Amino acid sequence: MENIKLCFIGCGNLGCSLIGGLLANGFPEKNVCAVDLSESQRQLVSERFGVEAIADAGQGLKDADVVILAVKPQSMQQTVTALATMLAKRQPLVISVAAGIETAAISRWSGFEPAIVRAMPNTPSLLRSGAAGLFANSRVEEHQRTLAESILRAVGMTIWVENEALLDCVTALSGSGPAYFFYFMEIMEKTGIELGLTEEQSRNLVLQTALGAAKMALESDLDPQELRKQVTSPGGTTEKALAVMQEHRLEEIIRLAIEAAAERSRELARTLGEPH
Template sequence: MTEQHIVFIGAGNMARALISGMRQRDIPGESIQVHAPSTLHRGALAEEFGVRSRPAQAEKLPENSVVIYAAKPKQMPAILQEWGDTLRSGSALFVSVAAGVSSTQITALLGEEISVVRAMPNTPSQIGAGATTLFARANVGASQCDTVQQIFSGVGKVFWLHDEALMDTATALAGSGPAYVLLFLEALEDAAVLQGLDRITARALALQTVLGTAQMAAASPASPSELRHQVTSPGGTTAAGLAVWEEQLRPLAQRALAAAAERGRALSQLLKKDA
């Protein structure tokens, strides 16, 4: 990848996760600049990762810039009004990690000529173990897609979608998924403590079990269903526990993803009303 200048608009948790992963993959701090109104937040990123801290105001971008919008979705109209002329005057590639904001809405704010990619990374990106879903508009060139691929593959695995309508579902799964897994870990830990196990041991066992099982599933050509049946002896302890999980787990997973995806669509509608 040729040298890139990466410009973040926003200094929140997602920006931090991406910057952390980029720096671990040896992207120079001086090639990354962060624009945000909070001097505290952008200053903390500058101190920790060696990136350049810049005020929220738009300014002339370096050549060969990739602009990553990592501020709140509802702030996008106001922020892009500020940045619009700057983005249109150059050849910057615009990458949005704003959940629920469609590429059509972005080009309505910036202009049809702007190259736009939507990205939904998740927080494990900060340790290089992320999952990022990407969608590119038709006017995004192959070399631009390659640039985005290399940026986000540096912080984990990348999955391209060819139908933007599926971004809300992908966001509900991978974007919100870490919170689901952490809640599951909490539930396992608390249940073990209620059965008499000390909390330190319960937490360590739950964490290693989930981590090891995920690694096993990733390394195996078998499906999760096949692997599950391999470790479930009829009439055994695993079968007894699974019988309880099966009562509610699948319907809960379906409802959770549906609720998260619907919230993404609702955010898009809110943006339309505010525009």
């Protein structure tokens, strides 16, 4: 891994988080090259991380073993098309973090089938607490899988899916998932205020409870259902609250919401992958 040369195409929020995470894990800065169109972003990247930050993607790709595509999905077609000749010549592993861009679209824009790992990370990656689903196309070799995994692990946990269509499910679960938990927190906070707490008191209690519950679920040998049962005393307050949630079909609402997100992910992939 130490001798591997990485080239980031696009160094905004996610690109910077990945670089920061890799360097913090001991990856040598001399082996990272950051390519970004924005001059201010290049300056920020070279000052913050001490890595080479340039505008010319061709130069960045010259000796790269891994190219990480971290531009907005809408910029992917133009970006990949511009890199196609260099990709064909150098044959690096391509890692794409662009939401909704399928590996087939990247191959089509490249004019050949590169070794591609497509990752679907989420926003907590910016705090190195992300969760990402990874898919490798058939050109990816075993050592490249390991490489891609260690790069994405710099900003959180990873899982592999063997069928690319499952990335729509990853998108619906962990990609959009932070917003579901934020919504839950938002509603709990509002209700706490309505019941008489100050905004600060209510928010602090809710956020710490969310953190504590996630920590317990992560660290315990018990699954979330069992943990829930353990804190639900017969005839108590928790039992009463959960009964109201069940009566109003919370489970069905959440299931429908996640299914709708997965369907929207499929629709977006179709639109983003079309020629434009």
